[in-house]
Amino acid sequence: MNALRVVIAVLSVGTVSVAGIYLAAWVDLLVGRAVAGLEVRPLDALIAPLRWGAATALKARTTTERPDAETWALAPALLAALAAVGLAAVPLAPGLLAADVANGIVLFGAAMALVVVAVFLQGWSPNSPLPMIGGYRFIAEGLSYEIPLAVVLIAAALPARSLAIAPIVTSQEHLWNIVRQPLGLPLYLMAGLGLAFWGPLALPGGQDLAGGSSLETSGVSRILWRLAQLLVLVAVAAMGAAVFLGGWLGPLFPGAAWMIVKTVILLVPLIATRHFVARVPTERYVVVSWAILIPLSLLDVFIAGIQALVAAR
């Protein structure tokens, strides 16, 4: 893989990240205003994220007593890096893959599994009780997101007989995975919501903890944490588009355009759930996940396996 392709791939990941984060923030404002009954004003909503960023950066930088300064500064950067790695595992066009490993699914799973580390550090470093409770909550429910995520991604990899994402996309030429594995995408989106701690699963940073793990964060760290959270959502949507909606496959338009359209198709509902679904209590979600969602994901793998066996005859 020559240097030029690597550079183009990395630049494309960067462009998609920035565009995706901005789109996510914009959609969040639009849906929020529409649901609240306010006038929507889309052009104003385009500039509002920049206004928020400028205001947050200019506010006084607060700190707590005896925080762990290095890990506190590290946590948002780690979350952003993990989300970028997850996005880099997604092929944005045929041949345009920044992280060209043979096990793209495992790379994505590893990046998402390390999100627990970032959220725990963000919660523990300020040396303050409510953020620490937020961080601990995320550990307690971490596995209930990671296990369905890993299992449905493996189920989607079964028809392709490969753990790399590009073969998974090309295996959907005749039938998208959302059709032949109907359980996959809903479970994947729920796990993705949880890993990005967004919407109904905004438990580490929830309002019942007065802002939780990012309660004491201020200034540039707060902006970076928010950007990293939105980037996790973008990475989840992009991987879902590649693995369940057929990636770059589609008539007439170039592959990259289809990839963008499908990512947006998944990103907008993910963002909008914040304004439509109430936050789920931790205990209830953990019970639902282990008692219902994990068996459903195993059923999904079972169905995919039977389909693969039948196809191999």
Added chain:
Amino acid sequence: MILNVTFWAFSALAVFSGWRVFRADSMVRAAYWLLVSFAAVGIILVLLRAEFLGLILILMMGGEMTIMAVFMVAFMMNPAGLNPMTMVHRNSVAIVAGVVSFLAVAALGLFARFPVARAPEGVDPTRKLGVELLGNSMLVFQTAGVTLLAAMIAAIAISSARGRYGDADQGSVEPDQMVTAPAGDVAAAAAHDPAPVTSPGAHQ
């Protein structure tokens, strides 16, 4: 060339972060230095073309080190390193043992004669691992699965806070062995949870 530089950089990081684990004052930092060491070894494994194993190692260790950090916060008297304290015993003996074991294992590695057979370039090691796991080594795979299940059940059994007859930290005893129960009213005595005669876990 770049591969060699990357390899040496990550090897140095693995050894350095392994050493920092035992020099950190803050316990959560110690747990995450260990995670850095494991991540460096995982990346070396990816460089060696064992991609699946390296990434799985990083995935596993992310969760495990976070659990270790939680345990450090729960059980260490000084989890955030706010006061300096010594946590070592027999330090000189341990250093000697560490150096001796390093020299012994390194000598084995340097002077033993190993066959030279690099992994071929074009073959996908993950596919071969999968075929091996579910083919020739199916027995190993199933044994590992059952072992993990037994470990899960045993860990929950040991650490669960309630036994069948009472709380774990009170030393649960079967109802018909409790002396303080009034005669013929064992059920009411169990409901009142009296102190048993012999507490298996004697408090010091």
Added chain:
Amino acid sequence: MTLQALLVVAAAIFGIGVYGALSQQSFVMIMMGLELMLNGTILAGGSMWALTTGGSPKGQMLVVVLMTVMAVEAAMGFALVIGIYRVRKADITEKIKRLKG
């Protein structure tokens, strides 16, 4: 990236793990030492698979078994840490000097 260099690095990680397992007072720190020892072993196993066996899948099986051992040891270790604390209120090895319960 020769086999000798990799094995020396693995030996160094193993040696640090031995130091940690023998010198630390806290139970969880001892477990960290054990984890480091297994880390070195996994690195040695992986490098031997890559450079001496010619990509034979049995080498990868050994690394998978080592990871299973690591998971089992961590789980049982943490459970025992909780158990000992509950019974003896001890979180460092100096506090459990007698075997008698």
